[in-house]
Amino acid sequence: MSQTPELVVRGLHVAVEGKSILKGLDFEVARGEVHALMGPNGSGKSTFANTLMGHPRYQVTAGEILFKGRNVLEMQPDERSRAGLFMAFQYPVAIPGVSIANFLRTALNARLAPPETNGTGTVPARRGIAPKEFRALLREKMALLRMDEAVATRYLNDGFSGGEKKRAEILQMAVLKPEIAILDETDSGLDIDALRVVADGVNALAGPDMGVLIITHYQRILNYIKPHFVHVMVDGRIQISGGPELALELESRGYDWVREQQEEVETP
Numbered sequence: 001m002s003q004t005p006e007l008v009v010r011g012l013h014v015a016v017e018g019k020s021i022l023k024g025l026d027f028e029v030a031r032g033e034v035h036a037l038m039g040p041n042g043s044g045k046s047t048f049a050n051t052l053m054g055h056p057r058y059q060v061t062a063g064e065i066l067f068k069g070r071n072v073l074e075m076q077p078d079e080r081s082r083a084g085l086f087m088a089f090q091y092p093v094a095i096p097g098v099s100i101a102n103f104l105r106t107a108l109n110a111r112l113a114p115p116e117t118n119g120t121g122t123v124p125a126r127r128g129i130a131p132k133e134f135r136a137l138l139r140e141k142m143a144l145l146r147m148d149e150a151v152a153t154r155y156l157n158d159g160f161s162g163g164e165k166k167r168a169e170i171l172q173m174a175v176l177k178p179e180i181a182i183l184d185e186t187d188s189g190l191d192i193d194a195l196r197v198v199a200d201g202v203n204a205l206a207g208p209d210m211g212v213l214i215i216t217h218y219q220r221i222l223n224y225i226k227p228h229f230v231h232v233m234v235d236g237r238i239q240i241s242g243g244p245e246l247a248l249e250l251e252s253r254g255y256d257w258v259r260e261q262q263e264e265v266e267t268p
């Protein structure tokens with residue numbers, strides 16, 4: 001795990017609609033590492049995740065993000081995804097009319113195929129995965145996540161329960177095999193059995209080839225997915241970092257002591 005970091009964030013400042021949210025964030029993830037990011041509501045965790053994925057609303061006002069040595073801030077969201085960044089959303093959106101199977105096949109083909117530019121924009125260069133091969137892959141991943149195969153024909157997230165949406169996000173991750181996966185509160189809304197299934201799924205996919213950033217409010221998921229590092233974000237910065245024991249400490253002590261440390265640093 002002492003490899004060069006895949007993802008490097010330095011001095012990141014981000015504003016949303018003119019309001020400064022991230023205020024000098026430093027962060028690194030290497031392949032095979034599992035990081036947990038915790039912190040109070042509104043501290044900027046989702047802002048960080050959205051910024052990594054290139055959401056247009058988030059303006060980077062200073063700092064840099066490098067992924068495999070490339071300047072992420074110069075890449076479009078689809079390029080970031082093809083390069084191997086993935087995010088499971090805190091609030092997945094429904095896409096009525098697009099089945100899970102079609103959505104995933106299209107996304108996988110885009111991820112696999114080097115893009116080509118034609119007159120109208122960037123398109124995948126080749127036909128992509130054969131339908132039969134794709135069906136086998138999808139079946140395997142759905143089995144891993146103990147999802148009913150019939151779900152594949154349903155429209156993406158349309159009428160899904162909260163927990164079903166979260167599981168569909170992890171299915172997406174399983175099919176796309178990213179190099180860095182960001183899970184934004186994937187554990188919220190999962191029942192105890194689903195939490196275990198999702199955690200087992202993440203563990204099966206993690207390992208040496210994938211770095212994971214788990215954004216969560218609860219220590220519970222970290223019982224199943226063991227983080228190497230735990231970070232606490234307060235007011236747009238990582239205030240404190242540690243090992244898994246830090247998550248346990250937060251569970252029992254809350255965030256006030258972390259905030260107090262910040263005040264001590266800021267008031268000379």
Ligand SMILES: Nc1ncnc2c1ncn2[C@@H]1O[C@H](COP(=O)(O)OP(=O)(O)OP(=O)(O)O)[C@@H](O)[C@H]1O
Nearest residue numbers: 016017021039040041042043044045046047048057
């Ligand atoms: N699109 C937006 N428009 C306006 N304000 C925003 C937007 N996105 C984020 N913010 C503001 O940025 C701050 C940080 O929000 P963010 O969603 O990153 O917090 P969070 O740490 O993910 O919180 P939670 O734990 O509740 O998910 C909040 O004050 C939020 O209102």
Ligand SMILES: [Mg+2]
Nearest residue numbers: 045046047090
């Ligand atoms: Mg959030």
